[in-house]
Each structure stands twice: as C-alpha cells, then as structure tokens.
Amino acid sequence: MPRALPYLLLLPATLFLGVFFLYPFLQVAADSALRGGEWTLDNYRRMASHWKFSTAFWNTLLLAALVVPIQLAMALTMASVVTKLEAGRSTLLYIFAIPLGISDLAAGLIWLAIFEQSGFLNSILTTLGVIDQPVLFLSYQNTWVILLAIVLAEVWRATAIMMVIIVAGMGLIPKEYGEAAEVFGASRWQRFTRVTLPMLKPSLQTALILRVILAFEVFAVVVALGGTQFPVLMGETYHWQFTMQDRGVAAAFAMVILGISVAFTLVILRLLHVPKEARV
Amino acid sequence: MAEIRIRGVAKSFGSFTALHEVDLTIADREFMVLLGASGCGKTTLLRIIAGLETPTKGEVWIGDRRVDGLPPRERGIAMVFQNYAVFPHLTVFENIAFGLRMKKMAQAEVDRRVTRTAELMHIEQLLKRYSGQLSGGQRQRVAVARALAMEPEVILMDEPLSNLDALLRMEMRAELKGVLAASNTTTIYVTHDQVEAMSMADRISVMNGGRIVQAASPVEVYRNPAARFVGSFIGNPPMNFLPATRAPGGWEVAGRLFPGPANAPDRIEFAIRPEDIAPASEGFTATVRVVEPLGPHTLVTAEVQGALFRAVLDSDSLPNPGDRLTLAPVPDRVRWFDPETQKALT
Numbered sequence: 001m002p003r004a005l006p007y008l009l010l011l012p013a014t015l016f017l018g019v020f021f022l023y024p025f026l027q028v029a030a031d032s033a034l035r036g037g038e039w040t041l042d043n044y045r046r047m048a049s050h051w052k053f054s055t056a057f058w059n060t061l062l063l064a065a066l067v068v069p070i071q072l073a074m075a076l077t078m079a080s081v082v083t084k085l086e087a088g089r090s091t092l093l094y095i096f097a098i099p100l101g102i103s104d105l106a107a108g109l110i111w112l113a114i115f116e117q118s119g120f121l122n123s124i125l126t127t128l129g130v131i132d133q134p135v136l137f138l139s140y141q142n143t144w145v146i147l148l149a150i151v152l153a154e155v156w157r158a159t160a161i162m163m164v165i166i167v168a169g170m171g172l173i174p175k176e177y178g179e180a181a182e183v184f185g186a187s188r189w190q191r192f193t194r195v196t197l198p199m200l201k202p203s204l205q206t207a208l209i210l211r212v213i214l215a216f217e218v219f220a221v222v223v224a225l226g227g228t229q230f231p232v233l234m235g236e237t238y239h240w241q242f243t244m245q246d247r248g249v250a251a252a253f254a255m256v257i258l259g260i261s262v263a264f265t266l267v268i269l270r271l272l273h274v275p276k277e278a279r280v
Numbered sequence: 281m282a283e284i285r286i287r288g289v290a291k292s293f294g295s296f297t298a299l300h301e302v303d304l305t306i307a308d309r310e311f312m313v314l315l316g317a318s319g320c321g322k323t324t325l326l327r328i329i330a331g332l333e334t335p336t337k338g339e340v341w342i343g344d345r346r347v348d349g350l351p352p353r354e355r356g357i358a359m360v361f362q363n364y365a366v367f368p369h370l371t372v373f374e375n376i377a378f379g380l381r382m383k384k385m386a387q388a389e390v391d392r393r394v395t396r397t398a399e400l401m402h403i404e405q406l407l408k409r410y411s412g413q414l415s416g417g418q419r420q421r422v423a424v425a426r427a428l429a430m431e432p433e434v435i436l437m438d439e440p441l442s443n444l445d446a447l448l449r450m451e452m453r454a455e456l457k458g459v460l461a462a463s464n465t466t467t468i469y470v471t472h473d474q475v476e477a478m479s480m481a482d483r484i485s486v487m488n489g490g491r492i493v494q495a496a497s498p499v500e501v502y503r504n505p506a507a508r509f510v511g512s513f514i515g516n517p518p519m520n521f522l523p524a525t526r527a528p529g530g531w532e533v534a535g536r537l538f539p540g541p542a543n544a545p546d547r548i549e550f551a552i553r554p555e556d557i558a559p560a561s562e563g564f565t566a567t568v569r570v571v572e573p574l575g576p577h578t579l580v581t582a583e584v585q586g587a588l589f590r591a592v593l594d595s596d597s598l599p600n601p602g603d604r605l606t607l608a609p610v611p612d613r614v615r616w617f618d619p620e621t622q623k624a625l626t
Binding site: 182186194199201274275278279 | 332358359361412413426
C-alpha cells in the first residue's frame with residue numbers, strides 16, 4: 001500500500017486536470033480539425049484566408065514585442081529599487097501591485113476614460129488651452145494612438161506580476177556575490193549585468209513565460225480601447241465563436257494562440273537555460 | 281607601500297555601537313589577525329576597511345591615501361569572503377579573471393595571471409569547471425586565487441577557513457601563510473579561531489565589545505595579556521585566576537605569599553597559565569575534580585579555595601578525583617590584573 005499511496009494522493013488533482021483541462025483542450029483541438037463531421041484542415045484554411053487573420057496575427061505579436069520588453073525593463077528597475085529599500089519595502093510593493101487587482105476589462109475602461117473624446121486627456125488639454133476642441137484620439141485614422149493606449153494600459157496593468165517574481169528571485173541571491181563583485185571592481189551597472197542578471201535567470205524565465213503567454217492572450221484591454229479597429233487573435237477567436245457562431249474556425253484561432261505560446265515558451269526556456277553545474 | 285592606518289573609526293547600527301573609536305596601524309606587508317568572539321566588531325572593522333560598510337566617524341588610510349570616502353574598487357584591495365562568493369555562473373577561470381576583466385586587462389595578461397595564481401593554489405586542473413562542481417576546499421582555493429590575481433596591495437580575509445573541516449583547515453592554514461608571505465601584500469585576516477590567529481599572524485589584534493584590547497605579536501599576546509579578557513580568551517585551557525589581597529611583603533593568594541605589583545589597589549587578581557604550573561613540595565593545595573589524559577600531557581581540573589583551577593601536567597602524572605595536589609606556579613610567569621579596570625598590572 002505505501003507504494004501506491006503517493007499516486008493515490010495525486011489522483012484527485014490528476015482527475016481534476018484531466019476533466020477540466022485536458023478534456024476541453026482535446027475537444028478544442030478536435031473542433032479545429034473537424035468540419036461537418038469530417039477530419040479536415042478547412043477551418044485553418046478559412047481562418048488563414050480571412051482578411052483580418054494576418055492583421056490580427058501580426059498585431060498580437062507586435063503588442064507582445066512592444067509590451068513585454070518595456071515591462072521587463074520596468075520590472076527589473078522596480079525590483080532593484082524595492083530590494084535596496086530598508087524601510088517601506090512592503091508598502092511600495094503593495095502600491096506597485098495594486099493594478100494586479102484590477103481586471104483587464106476594468107483596466108481598459110480606465111484608460112478609455114482617459115483617451116476618449118470626452119475623457120480626462122481632452123479636458124486637461126482643453127483647459128490648458130493646448131487644443132480648441134476635443135480630439136478623437138482612438139479613431140481608425142490613427143491606429144498608432146490606439147496601439148499606444150493599449151501598450152500603456154497593458155504596461156500599467158501587468159508589470160507588477162513580473163516585478164513580484166523578480167523581487168522574489170533577487171531575494172534569493174546571497175548578498176556576498178554583489179559585495180565580491182563590488183570589491184573586485186564592478187560598477188553598479190556591471191554588478192547588475194554580470195552578477196544579478198545571470199543569477200536571476202530562473203526567475204526571469206518564469207516571469208517572461210508567464211508574461212509572454214498572457215500577452216498573446218490580450219483581449220479585454222484591446223476591445224475596450226480599440227473596439228474592432230485593432231484586431232488581435234483572441235478578439236478574432238471571440239468574434240468567430242460568438243458573432244459568427246463558427247466553432248471550428250474559433251478553435252483554429254485558439255490553436256494558433258496555443259502554438260505561438262508553446263513556441264515562445266520553448267525559446268525562452270532555451271535562451272535562459274542554466275546548465276546544472278552552473279546553478280547556485 | 282601599503283601601510284594601513286585606522287584613526288578613531290567608530291560604527292553604530294542604530295543604537296548599537298559595533299565599534300568604539302578604534303585606532304590601529306598595520307605595517308606594510310604585515311599579517312594582521314583580528315581575533316575575537318562573534319559580535320566583537322572584527323568583521324565590521326574589516327568591512328569598513330574594504331569599503332562595504334561606512335564608518336560613523338573616523339578615517340581609514342591605505343598607504344598615503346585616505347580611502348574611507350572611496351568605493352571598494354578604488355582602494356587597491358582584494359577580499360576573500362567567508363562563504364567564498366565564487367560566482368556560480370562563471371567557470372573557475374572566469375572567477376579568477378573577474379577583477380582583471382573589470383580592469384579591462386589585456387587577454388594575454390589575464391591568461392598569465394590566472395594561470396600563475398591557479399598554479400600557486402594548485403587548482404590549474406579545475407579552470408574549466410563551475411563552482412557547483414567543486415568541493416568546499418576547492419572553492420576556497422578559487423576565492424584566494426581570485427584575490428591574488430589582482431596583485432593587490434591589501435588582502436582582506438573574512439573567516440576564510442571557518443567553513444572547512446578541521447583537517448583541511450590545518451592544511452590550508454599553513455599553505456595560506458606561505459602563499460601570502462610570498463605575495464608581498466598586507467593582509468588583514470578576521471577569525472574567531474585562536475589557533476589560526478596564533479599560527480598565522482605577525483600580530484594579533486584581540487577585540488572585545490567593539491574595542492581592540494591588545495595588538496601585539498602572538499607570543500606577547502599569549503605571555504603578557506594586556507587585559508584579563510585576553511588571558512581568558514586566548515589559550516586552551518584559558519588562564520587561571522585567583523583573588524589576591526595585599527599582605528605585608530607582597531600579595532596573599534590562596535594562603536601563599538607572592539611578590540607582586542607595588543602600585544595597585546588592595547584587592548587584585550593573580551593569574552597563571554595552566555601549563556606554567558607544576559607539582560612541588562610547596563604551593564597551592566588543590567583538590568582534583570576531573571582528570572583528562574590527553575596524550576602529550578594530562579589536563580587536571582581542580583579547586584583551589586573554591587575557585588576553578590586547571591593545570592597541564594606531565595602525562596606520567598595521573599591523579600584521581602578527590603586527590604590533593606600541591607601545585608606551584610612558575611614564578612616569572614605569574615601575571616596580575618586589576619579587577620576594576622580589567623587591565624594588567626606590573
């Protein structure tokens with residue numbers, strides 16, 4: 001009996017994962033390859049030939065490529081500041097983490113309230129006399145403002161999750177390494193690039209994977225700020241599932257998101273791999 | 281020239297004073313050991329010299345430069361840390377080369393120095409390994425090689441051997457002493473291990489409660505402790521102390537009369553090292569409590585007028601607990617202390 005006990009204890013969690021994750025996942029995978037009860041690649045063909053697909057695909061990658069590096073740089077900076085603090089550390093950590101508690105749709109709406117025609121930005125600019133009448137920032141004529149607003153909202157909303165992981169990782173690096181680097185001539189920046197960053201790789205891995213996957217799933221913020229002006233993969237999935245009532249194509253979109261998530265996860269794992277002998 | 285002068289250096293952490301205005305001069309190429317129990321301020325003093333800690337007040341000079349306002353890298357020092365701090369993400373070669381890379385030294389010179397110091401520390405076969413593939417003793421060697429490769433004027437060592445097992449520590453002690461003597465650097469070495477201090481130092485600074493109690497050669501510190509603390513801290517077993525009262529013609533200690541200091545309060549302390557005691561026809565009457573035959577000699581723990589009294593006797597003498605011995609101190613090894621000031625009396 002003792003031999004079977006660990007597996008028995010794992011059984012409820014395994015069942016849960018099987019029923020609520022693995023089964024629906026296989027269902028979606030099957031949906032994407034079934035049309036009219038036959039195995040086919042029709043759904044994928046339909047998806048790829050739709051005029052919005054390529055825009056949605058590249059918009060999603062562009063957003064991730066803009067948002068994630070900014071967030072990484074900011075999270076590293078914020079984490080360095082928080083780690084150095086002697087007093088008020090947890091207070092600052094809580095303040096930084098507040099946006100995490102707000103849902104992505106609410107975050108999108110907050111930034112919509114700033115950018116829309118009757119929003120804060122327009123009122124401020126009018127009051128200051130910079131502009132005579134409110135400007136329509138989020139219009140189809142200047143998609144780049146929509147992009148900028150989405151990037152701002154995403155950075156504002158989700159940088160803290162990376163920061164929290166990095167703060168924890170920095171806490172695990174013994175102080176002696178930094179001191180040794182200092183004594184042996186490393187400047188503040190060199191200590192950061194030559195000691196902190198390499199030793200932070202495991203945490204960076206976790207933070208980046210988490211953040212990149214979430215970036216590919218961006219949806220509510222985009223809908224709130226761009227409506228249909230800025231198509232992304234997740235938005236198209238929603239559109240095909242609920243507006244077009246086409247389960248197969250929606251599933252194909254979902255599989256594409258899964259595919260790029262897996263691909264980027266593998267790349268990150270590979271790039272930030274720490275060989276066993278070089279671990280702490 | 282790398283004489284180190286410490287002038288009135290004090291350090292407080294909040295309301296706790298770690299160092300009380302310490303003054304110390306360490307000569308060029310001297311091997312100075314800072315010795316004391318944990319919390320005595322020895323590591324704080326070392327970190328202030330390194331620049332990892334800022335003194336609350338006072339000055340630190342290395343050679344003719346005042347360094348207490350300078351960052352560590354501008355002080356011409358290298359350091360060996362207690363937990364080695366050998367970077368896990370770099371090979372042994374790159375660890376030793378770390379400081380040289382920071383100085384943007386030419387590759388040929390880096391190769392030359394790394395090879396030379398690695399050979400000196402007998403780790404030339406490990407250069408391609410990572411620290412995770414090394415034993416504690418090997419990591420220790422890498423840490424020392426990294427410091428030596430800098431060819432610094434001053435090497436600071438913070439309990440570098442405390443994480444090694446006893447046998448390895450003894451081996452490294454002798455090796456370090458030889459390597460450092462050949463390197464022409466001034467060394468400051470922090471330890472709580474008195475054997476390490478005695479065996480390696482040119483001079484020992486005994487620290488207690490944030491003060492330097494005595495800074496002198498090992499033999500001087502051992503033979504002529506400047507304070508009661510030094511006598512009780514150094515030596516294993518430590519010095520014996522017995523109360524002494526002024527009597528006509530000298531001092532009365534446990535019923536015996538001894539010549540002693542003339543200028544002293546009426547009640548002082550008599551002190552003698554356990555190995556400076558021998559059985560004699562006249563002397564203290566001691567009741568044996570514990571007998572420990574240690575091979576080269578026998579350690580006898582006894583009682584003299586209710587006070588603990590230890591004697592290191594010849595291994596032939598094996599008294600039994602309860603026996604009464606007559607023990608006499610070697611006259612010129614007797615020391616006296618003022619119980620008020622704790623200082624030595626002469």
